[in-house]
Amino acid sequence: MSWTSARALAAEAACPLEPVPVPLDEALGSRLAVPLRALVAVPGADVSAMDGYAVAGDGPWRVVGRVLAGGAVHAAELRPGEAVEIATGAPVPGGAEAVVPWERVTIAPASGGSASSGPVSGGPVSRMRAARVPAWGDDVWIEGAVEVGRHIRRRGEDIAEGAVVLGAGTVVTPVALGLAAGLGHDVLLVRPRPRVTVLVTGDEVVQQGLPGPGRVRDAIGPFLPGLVEWAGGRIAGTLRLPDGAHPLHDALALPSRPATAPPGPASASPGAAFAPASAADVLVVCGASAKGPADHLRKVLGDLGADVLIDGVAVRPGHPQLLARLPGGRLLVGLPGNPFAALAAALTLLAPILRELAGTPVRHEASALAGEVRAHPHDTRLVPVRRSGRGAVPVGHDRPGSLWGAALADALAAVPPGWAGEQVELIELPAGV
Numbered sequence: 001m002s003w004t005s006a007r008a009l010a011a012e013a014a015c016p017l018e019p020v021p022v023p024l025d026e027a028l029g030s031r032l033a034v035p036l037r038a039l040v041a042v043p044g045a046d047v048s049a050m051d052g053y054a055v056a057g058d059g060p061w062r063v064v065g066r067v068l069a070g071g072a073v074h075a076a077e078l079r080p081g082e083a084v085e086i087a088t089g090a091p092v093p094g095g096a097e098a099v100v101p102w103e104r105v106t107i108a109p110a111s112g113g114s115a116s117s118g119p120v121s122g123g124p125v126s127r128m129r130a131a132r133v134p135a136w137g138d139d140v141w142i143e144g145a146v147e148v149g150r151h152i153r154r155r156g157e158d159i160a161e162g163a164v165v166l167g168a169g170t171v172v173t174p175v176a177l178g179l180a181a182g183l184g185h186d187v188l189l190v191r192p193r194p195r196v197t198v199l200v201t202g203d204e205v206v207q208q209g210l211p212g213p214g215r216v217r218d219a220i221g222p223f224l225p226g227l228v229e230w231a232g233g234r235i236a237g238t239l240r241l242p243d244g245a246h247p248l249h250d251a252l253a254l255p256s257r258p259a260t261a262p263p264g265p266a267s268a269s270p271g272a273a274f275a276p277a278s279a280a281d282v283l284v285v286c287g288a289s290a291k292g293p294a295d296h297l298r299k300v301l302g303d304l305g306a307d308v309l310i311d312g313v314a315v316r317p318g319h320p321q322l323l324a325r326l327p328g329g330r331l332l333v334g335l336p337g338n339p340f341a342a343l344a345a346a347l348t349l350l351a352p353i354l355r356e357l358a359g360t361p362v363r364h365e366a367s368a369l370a371g372e373v374r375a376h377p378h379d380t381r382l383v384p385v386r387r388s389g390r391g392a393v394p395v396g397h398d399r400p401g402s403l404w405g406a407a408l409a410d411a412l413a414a415v416p417p418g419w420a421g422e423q424v425e426l427i428e429l430p431a432g433v
């Protein structure tokens with residue numbers, strides 16, 4: 001099967017996960033399952049955009065009250081010639097036609113109330129504030145230029161109640177979280193990030209330190225979490241399995257556990273060691289994908305009654321990759337043991353499945369190849385490249401057992417059999433953060 005057919009089939013095989021409601025502080029990085037609507041208008045009322053005075057009619061105005069954000073509203077309708085001192089964000093009283101910032105008003109000679117007391121001060125309030133803030137109880141009169149409607153933010157002026165502000169599928173970024181909170185949301189309905197459990201097989205595979213004779217350091221387990229995250233999933237667990245059919249069988253035979261179920265089975269129960277495998281929407285088996293004496297994956301899948309959907313893909317490296325559906329519906333991706341081959345298979349099969357499940361948009365990119373590449377006679381070659389202004393430049397070091405070239409690259413060029421210099425598709429590699 002060609003790698004493009006395999007990619008399409010993998011995406012098709014992925015059954016969308018049910019949207020889940022999650023509290024805001026757990027929603028970061030998920031995708032919205034439904035459009036985000038404003039539950040409230042912003043601002044929620046006609047409010048002042050400035051610290052100053054809400055005024056009615058022409059000045060001078062008699063200051064008849066004070067309104068602070070979060071404080072008591074000024075219930076009475078302002079009459080022409082009246083003002084209230086007002087804080088930014090506080091609701092403007094009915095009848096107010098504008099807000100005049102306090103630095104734009106001057107204290108007026110009193111023309112009402114105890115007129116005989118005369119003006120409090122002839123200077124601007126800004127200057128006066130340093131000495132004495134005029135309080136409305138002081139029978140203060142102010143004057144200044146007024147522009148009707150100025151410095152009043154009308155209810156719903158920024159965002160109308162009910163407006164759709166972000167579409168379904170949008171990633172919940174830190175900013176989107178702030179927006180959602182401001183619009184009254186405590187919980188968001190998101191596409192759950194598919195849970196992936198990784199089973200690393202191989203007696204010779206060691207997890208730390210220098211590999212001794214006959215041993216090899218695990219180079220696949222460490223790249224999968226980042227790749228899985230990048231494709232929209234999350235790692236539910238990683239299990240190290242010795243070679244042999246039994247451990248693989250036991251891990252894969254565990255039934256699926258819903259994301260909301262408590263962890264289990266209890267540590268004393270049989271199968272406890274494999275519990276992470278039951279917490280997965282997708283299982284990934286590293287190694288054991290070929291047909292050698294220590295490769296038990298196919299036999300175990302047969303014994304379990306799994307449906308093998310893809311058995312080998314025409315790419316180099318990575319041709320022994322495999323996709324199966326386990327009884328119960330979960331998908332299993334078999335990655336070849338050679339690390340670069342495993343990376344290729346993770347990009348061909350695993351990433352499309354996770355993108356489909358997580359609702360992550362897919363981008364396809366084509367480019368000229370700027371460099372010598374020898375096509376494979378019947379398979380597509382996946383060649384590590386770096387994008388440049390003159391096309392994708394092969395970086396070399398592309399042996400199946402080594403991640404060197406892929407680590408230098410930002411994409412893999414898919415060079416079809418019989419390639420004769422035309423543009424090729426680029427498969428993006430996960431970028432760092």
Ligand SMILES: Nc1nc2c(c(=O)[nH]1)N[C@H]1C(S)=C(S)[C@@H](COP(=O)(O)OP(=O)(O)OC[C@H]3O[C@@H](n4cnc5c(N)ncnc54)[C@H](O)[C@@H]3O)O[C@H]1N2
Pocket residue numbers: 200201202204205216217218219220221286287288289290291292295317318319320335336337338339341400
């Ligand atoms: N007769 C054939 N033999 C092989 C073929 C073939 O077509 N006919 N294909 C070869 C290719 S290509 C690959 S790729 C491998 C795939 O083999 P497996 O998936 O069964 O993997 P293993 O045999 O377990 O390991 C292969 C190789 O990779 C090393 N390895 C395994 N796991 C890891 C790991 N987590 N990190 C780093 N290295 C790992 C392992 O030690 C072996 O050297 O089959 C070929 N054979």
Ligand code: MOO
Pocket residue numbers: 315316317318319320336338341342400401
């Ligand atoms: O998958 Mo192998 O080259 O194709 O290492």
